[in-house]
Amino acid sequence: MAQRFRPAIIVLVSLLVGLCLSCGREAPLGEVRVTSDPGGASVRVDGVATGDSTPASLLLGVGPHRIAVDLPGFLVTPASREVVVTAGTVAVANFALAAVSYLTVTSNPAGAAILLDGAGTGYVTPRTFEVVAGHHQVELLLAGYVDPVAVHAVTVQSGATAVIEATLLVTGALAVASTPDGASILLDGLNTGRLTPWIFNLPEGDYVVSVSRANYLVQPDAITATVAAGDTATADFELIAVSNTGTLDVTSMPAGAEVWLDGAATGSFTPCTFRLLAASVEVSVALDGFHAPSPLIRDVTPGGAVDAHFVLTARKLVLFETFSGVNCQGCPAMNTMLHNLETIGGYGHDRVVSIKYSLPIGGFDPHYSANTLDNMLRVGFYHDSTAWDWACPTLFFEGDLVIEPNGYPDYARMAGLLDAALAEDPGFAVVVEVADFQAASLEVTVTVTAARAITTPQPQLHLAIVENPVHYDTPPGTYGETVFHWVMREFETLATMALPFSAGESRTYESTIPVSGNLVAANLAAIAFVQDGGTIEVLQAGAAFAGTDRPSPTTGRNRP
Numbered sequence: 315m316a317q318r319f320r321p322a323i324i325v326l327v328s329l330l331v332g333l334c335l336s337c338g339r340e341a342p343l344g345e346v347r348v349t350s351d352p353g354g355a356s357v358r359v360d361g362v363a364t365g366d367s368t369p370a371s372l373l374l375g376v377g378p379h380r381i382a383v384d385l386p387g388f389l390v391t392p393a394s395r396e397v398v399v400t401a402g403t404v405a406v407a408n409f410a411l412a413a414v415s416y417l418t419v420t421s422n423p424a425g426a427a428i429l430l431d432g433a434g435t436g437y438v439t440p441r442t443f444e445v446v447a448g449h450h451q452v453e454l455l456l457a458g459y460v461d462p463v464a465v466h467a468v469t470v471q472s473g474a475t476a477v478i479e480a481t482l483l484v485t486g487a488l489a490v491a492s493t494p495d496g497a498s499i500l501l502d503g504l505n506t507g508r509l510t511p512w513i514f515n516l517p518e519g520d521y522v523v524s525v526s527r528a529n530y531l532v533q534p535d536a537i538t539a540t541v542a543a544g545d546t547a548t549a550d551f552e553l554i555a556v557s558n559t560g561t562l563d564v565t566s567m568p569a570g571a572e573v574w575l576d577g578a579a580t581g582s583f584t585p586c587t588f589r590l591l592a593a594s595v596e597v598s599v600a601l602d603g604f605h606a607p608s609p610l611i612r613d614v615t616p617g618g619a620v621d622a623h624f625v626l627t628a629r630k631l632v633l634f635e636t637f638s639g640v641n642c643q644g645c646p647a648m649n650t651m652l653h654n655l656e657t658i659g660g661y662g663h664d665r666v667v668s669i670k671y672s673l674p675i676g677g678f679d680p681h682y683s684a685n686t687l688d689n690m691l692r693v694g695f696y697h698d699s700t701a702w703d704w705a706c707p708t709l710f711f712e713g714d715l716v717i718e719p720n721g722y723p724d725y726a727r728m729a730g731l732l733d734a735a736l737a738e739d740p741g742f743a744v745v746v747e748v749a750d751f752q753a754a755s756l757e758v759t760v761t762v763t764a765a766r767a768i769t770t771p772q773p774q775l776h777l778a779i780v781e782n783p784v785h786y787d788t789p790p791g792t793y794g795e796t797v798f799h800w801v802m803r804e805f806e807t808l809a810t811m812a813l814p815f816s817a818g819e820s821r822t823y824e825s826t827i828p829v830s831g832n833l834v835a836a837n838l839a840a841i842a843f844v845q846d847g848g849t850i851e852v853l854q855a856g857a858a859f860a861g862t863d864r865p866s867p868t869t870g871r872n873r874p
Contacts, residue, residue, distance in 0.1 A: 344399035346372045348381055350409040355383035355390070368409070374399045381407040387414055389446050416475040417468065418442045419452055421482055426456035439480075447472035460485045460517055483517040487546040488539055490514070490523055492553050497525035497532070510551070516541045523549040529556045531589055554591050560618040562588045564597055567625050568763050568818040571599035584624075590614045597622040603743025603763065603856060605629050626765050628743040632735045633843050633855040634668040635710040636722070637693070640791025640798075641676030648707040648722050653799060655725065661732055667841050667857045668800040669778045675706045680790050681801050684830070688805035699850045711735075713845055713852040741768045742815060744856030746777075746842045751860035752835045760808065760823045760842040760856065764815035772810075772847035779804040779827055781837050803833060808842070836861045 348357050350368040357366045360380050364372065368383055382394040388411040397405040419428055421439040428435045430443065431451055437443075439454065452466040459482035470476040490499050492510040499508045502522050506514070510525060524536040530553040539547040564573050566584040573580045575588065576596050582588070584599060591614070598609040604626040612620045634652065638645040652668065655661045671692045672681035682689050696702050700715045708715070709722035711731055716723050723731065742764040749757040758777060784798045808823045815821075829838070843855035 342376050342401040343373045344376050344401050345404045346374055346379070346381065346397055346399060346407060347404060348372065348383065348407045348409075350383050350385070350390075350411050352385075352388075352411055355385035355388070355409065355411060358382045358384070376401050383409050383411075385411055388412060389414055389444060391446060412446050413473040414444050415447045415470045415472060416442055417445045417450060417452075417470055418475060418477045419454070419480075420478070421454055421456070421461075421480040423456070423459070423482060426454040426459070426461075426480070426482060429453040429455070442475075445470055447474075452478050454480050454482065456482055458485060459483060460515055462517055484543040485515040486518060486541040486543050488514045488516050488521060488523070488541050488549065489546055490525065490549045490551075492525050492527070492532075492551040494553055497527040497530070497551065497553060500524045500526070513546075518543055525551050525553075527553055530554060531556060531559050531591060533591070556589070558616050559589050559591055560614040560616060560620065562590055562595065562597070562612060562614055563619065563621040564588070564599065565621065565623045566599050566601065567623075568601070568604075568765055568820065570763075570820070571601035571604075571624065571626065574598040574600070592616045592618075599624050599626075601626055601743075601763075602745045603629055604765065628740045628765050628854065629664075630736050630738050630740050631664070631744070631855040631857065632666045632732055633712060633841070633852045634666065634800075635692070635696075635713075635852075636668065636670045636800075637673055637696075637706050637708040638670055639673045639675040639679045639682070639706050640789075640795065641679065641793070642673075642706040642791075643676075643793060645707045646793050646795050648709065649795070649799065651722070651725050651728070652709075655728060655732070659725075659729060661729075663839075663857065663859065665736055666732065667839070667855055669780055669802050669841060670798070670800045671802050673704070673706055676792065681784070681798070685803060685805075688802065692802075692805065696850075713850040740854040741766050742844075742854055744842050744844060744854050746840050746856045746858040748840050748858045748860070751838050754831070755826050755828045756838075756840065758825045758827060758840050758842075758858075760825075761820060762815070762823070762844070763820040764817060766817050768815040770844075770846050770853060771849075773844050773853065774810055774847050775808040775823060776843055776845060777806045777808050777825055777827070778802050778841045779829060780839050780841060781833055782839060783837060784834075803838075804829060810847075 348368055348370045353368045355368045357364045357368060357370050376399050378396055378398050380394050380396050383390055391410045395407045397407050399405055419439055419441055424439050426439045428437050428439060428441055447470050449469050454461045461480050461482055466478045468476050468478055490510055490512050495510050497510045499506045499510060499512055518541055521539050521541060522536050523539050525532055533552045537549040539549045541547050564584055564586055569584050571584045573582045573584060573586060594611060594613050596609045596611055600606045607624045607626060610622045612622050614620060671689050672679050674682045697704060701719045702708060702715055703719040705720040707722055708720040712735060742762060745761045747759045780800050781803050782800045784801050786796045789796050804827050806825060806827060808825055838860045839857055841855060841857045844853045846853060
């Protein structure tokens with residue numbers, strides 16, 4: 315029997331020996347200190363709550379552990395930390411806690427996908443997010459719609475709620491292509507970062523599309539495309555290798571003329587250079603105050619360079635100065651004759667302008683009374699300089715008292731004088747610009763530009779503000795006139811000009827002239843003229859007119 319139980323006794327003894335050998339030995343541990351700002355956050359280790367709150371000191375087995383903390387009403391940064399515990403050392407896990415802030419994002423229409431700080435959230439509008447206080451960016455995406463704001467930047471205050479409300483616009487498509495491909499695309503002058511071909515989803519509206527590619531000439535320069543909801547607009551460009559182009563240099567005397575190529579305005583001004591497809595091209599130029607010269611034909615060859623130079627001739631503008639009065643017996647006939655020259659004879663405002671000075675001949679004159687000083691200054695100037703005897707009506711043609719001591723030529727002689735004067739080359743142009751005829755004070759700029767060298771002994775630059783016409787319900791005088799033309803309202807001598815002018819030289823003079831409130835702004839004109847103070851000859855004039863029906867220096871006779 316004793317031998318029968320011997321193996322079991324041996325096993326039991328072996329177990330007891332083994333247990334004794336392991337007495338006093340434990341698994342190795344290390345310390346982890348967990349802190350948070352603010353404190354009081356519950357601590358989890360490897361996803362298991364420890365029952366401890368920060369700050370806490372934990373004894374954990376050696377090796378990696380995932381530490382996390384949580385405090386109601388606060389967001390934790392980072393969400394968790396991985397620490398590696400080593401026996402006999404202290405590991406640290408620090409957390410920053412911020413009061414929960416909220417960001418509410420809505421859109422009209424709803425259902426737009428929400429990107430928060432560049433990352434997809436998996437949610438659509440409307441949605442409220444718990445976020446860390448600070449700066450955030452939100453983007454919204456919805457098929458068939460576009461957010462005109464593109465990126466919403468918002469600052470969320472700690473513990474507060476920020477709201478983004480976006481209105482999405484129905485989109486259309488814009489397909490931009492070029493032959494060959496690979497051109498950079500610009501919309502409204504801004505580089506999109508895209509290359510042709512590309513399709514943009516855009517809000518409804520007009521867009522200026524242009525493309526560019528190194529070593530290529532683009533035709534056309536730009537396309538205005540209209541994007542409509544549910545439709546696709548197109549903008550197609552042709553790219554021409556620079557090797558198939560040449561250059562065209564366009565110059566003029568004087569410089570500053572606008573350039574047309576094949577009848578289309580380029581928006582460029584002389585001197586300028588164009589790179590063009592090898593071909594024959596018609597070149598035209600125009601400059602305010604100058605006749606438009608005949609176009610030039612130039613052949614542009616591959617790799618070649620050609621030039622087109624224009625010599626401009628100043629366009630003569632004739633000035634009448636008349637002395638009249640509402641009580642002057644002969645004045646209605648003179649006024650009618652001059653008006654007929656304009657309306658029947660075809661001598662319009664691009665060829666002839668007039669200034670009427672008023673005198674109290676025969677009684678009260680409202681035009682004289684409105685500006686006695688300026689009227690009398692011109693009376694005194696011509697009385698001292700000519701044989702004029704103050705009588706009305708009197709007409710000075712370009713400063714010349716044609717009929718002495720007073721009077722005016724008949725229609726036929728006036729037409730002959732005009733034709734002869736208009737055929738002259740004054741050598742320089744006077745261009746007048748008024749910023750706003752509706753303003754209480756007129757900001758007037760006068761530019762004098764010479765096409766050739768000009769020498770005049772005593773030149774003076776004068777500026778008159780005239781009203782044309784002036785209407786009355788009942789005649790203000792004794793001879794039945796109710797409509798008066800070119801009535802001087804303000805007069806100023808701008809400068810004793812520093813002549814001579816060299817060829818191509820340009821000078822600018824500026825003046826601010828207050829006008830009374832009872833004038834009709836739409837009937838005003840500003841007339842500037844250069845007069846020799848010694849010979850009293852009027853050398854050249856220029857004018858600017860209020861109202862859309864007035865001629866412009868860049869239209870009609872002056873346009874290529």
